Amino acid sequence: MKTAIVLFNLGGPDGPDSIKKFRVNLFSDKAIIRAPIFIRFWLARLIARSSAKAAEKNYALMGGKSPLLAATQAQADALQTALGEDTKTFIAMRYWHPFALETARAVKAYDPDRILLLPLYPQFSTTTTGSSLNNWHEAAAQAGLIKPTTTLCCYFDDPAYADAIAALVDDASARAKATLPPGARLRLLFSAHGLPESIIARGDPYQSQIEASVAAVMSRLKDREVEHLICYQSRATPQKWISPSTVEAIEQAGADKTAVLVIPIAFVSDHIETLVELDIENRELAAHCGVPGYFRAPVPNSDPAFITALAGLARRALEHGNGLCSHQGGRACAATHKNCPWTKYAA
Ligand SMILES: C=CC1=C(C)c2cc3[nH]c(cc4nc(cc5[nH]c(cc1n2)c(C)c5CCC(=O)O)C(CCC(=O)O)=C4C)c(C)c3C=C
Numbered sequence: 001m002k003t004a005i006v007l008f009n010l011g012g013p014d015g016p017d018s019i020k021k022f023r024v025n026l027f028s029d030k031a032i033i034r035a036p037i038f039i040r041f042w043l044a045r046l047i048a049r050s051s052a053k054a055a056e057k058n059y060a061l062m063g064g065k066s067p068l069l070a071a072t073q074a075q076a077d078a079l080q081t082a083l084g085e086d087t088k089t090f091i092a093m094r095y096w097h098p099f100a101l102e103t104a105r106a107v108k109a110y111d112p113d114r115i116l117l118l119p120l121y122p123q124f125s126t127t128t129t130g131s132s133l134n135n136w137h138e139a140a141a142q143a144g145l146i147k148p149t150t151t152l153c154c155y156f157d158d159p160a161y162a163d164a165i166a167a168l169v170d171d172a173s174a175r176a177k178a179t180l181p182p183g184a185r186l187r188l189l190f191s192a193h194g195l196p197e198s199i200i201a202r203g204d205p206y207q208s209q210i211e212a213s214v215a216a217v218m219s220r221l222k223d224r225e226v227e228h229l230i231c232y233q234s235r236a237t238p239q240k241w242i243s244p245s246t247v248e249a250i251e252q253a254g255a256d257k258t259a260v261l262v263i264p265i266a267f268v269s270d271h272i273e274t275l276v277e278l279d280i281e282n283r284e285l286a287a288h289c290g291v292p293g294y295f296r297a298p299v300p301n302s303d304p305a306f307i308t309a310l311a312g313l314a315r316r317a318l319e320h321g322n323g324l325c326s327h328q329g330g331r332a333c334a335a336t337h338k339n340c341p342w343t344k345y346a347a
């Protein structure tokens with residue numbers, strides 16, 4: 001049976017000329033800026049313009065483009081190899097190429113017997129997974145792609161996913177401790193992408209799924225008693241965002257004279273928010289605040305344990321339609337998933 005697996009991520013500019021267009025696409029999304037269309041049209045351009053210089057400078061530090069598509073392609077290739085011959089993986093990005101419509105046409109040409117939609121966001125948010133899935137369904141309809149489809153909406157506390165992250169954190173902790181003086185304090189900062197408080201207030205399950213991911217990872221670490229904190233990075237609009245921010249957590253670590261290991265918990269691939277914000281800007285901030293040691297755990301990228309976790313999720317979703325948490329034909333998952341976000345937002 002021929003299976004198409006569509007991997008979703010946010011996308012990023014592929015050169016200096018596309019930075020502005022990519023960011024206008026992002027801020028024009030009604031899942032990101034919740035204003036009527038005619039206000040959103042102007043607001044998107046205003047916000048994109050107001051932060052354009054900083055964004056251009058940050059992309060320049062990565063050679064003028066985002067590495068996200070290359071990292072996602074490597075994940076797609078590794079997953080295809082793990083799942084075997086009858087499976088072909090595809091990538092659909094939300095705000096830059098390959099857009100959902102391009103991908104839906106490619107999937108149609110492949111003519112699979114079934115499709116699995118697999119977001120590269122372990123935690124569900126209306127701003128990421130919800131937006132990508134709604135966008136996919138519109139694109140599939142436009143491309144005339146009608147095939148049995150299963151959706152994996154989130155896997156924030158999947159045991160194999162949590163095992164993979166815990167192993168990366170254990171390794172990074174050991175490396176950090178090896179460079180610190182004996183007895184020095186180390187605090188784990190689980191840094192997730194932030195969201196405006198108003199989006200959480202409207203019922204977005206992202207923050208509670210982040211907390212569940214962190215609990216699942218903590219329960220698997222070699223040192224379960226280590227100090228840890230959840231914080232939120234990458235504030236991108238003037239509204240009030242969920243807190244504490246990663247910047248505040250670093251400042252606090254400076255005041256407490258505690259070294260930090262920053263763990264990007266909502267990202268599965270490297271991109272501007274890990275390579276520039278965490279590795280350059282926040283490292284400089286930590287030095288400035290007198291943090292006695294600043295370390296960053298890797299994101300999974302194509303880590304074999306992470307790819308094995310994705311392959312297991314994909315197999316279970318396709319076989320039973322009730323992995324954690326998957327949906328067949330748009331039906332809600334089995335009773336295994338309380339408060340399933342799919343029924344509320346993405347149906
Ligand atoms: C209101 C603005 C934003 C929300 C809400 C948001 C949520 C969100 N984003 C990610 C993951 C990624 N974000 C990326 C880039 C990016 N995100 C925003 C804004 C919001 N994100 C902006 C303006 C940008 C562009 C970068 C910049 O201009 O500074 C990326 C890709 C980055 C790249 O390499 O190009 C990812 C991935 C998550 C997980 C999330 C909410 C849960």
Ligand SMILES: [Fe+2]
Pocket residue numbers: 193234
């Ligand atoms: Fe973002």
Ligand SMILES: [Fe+2]
Pocket residue numbers: 153325326332333337340341342
């Ligand atoms: Fe569900």
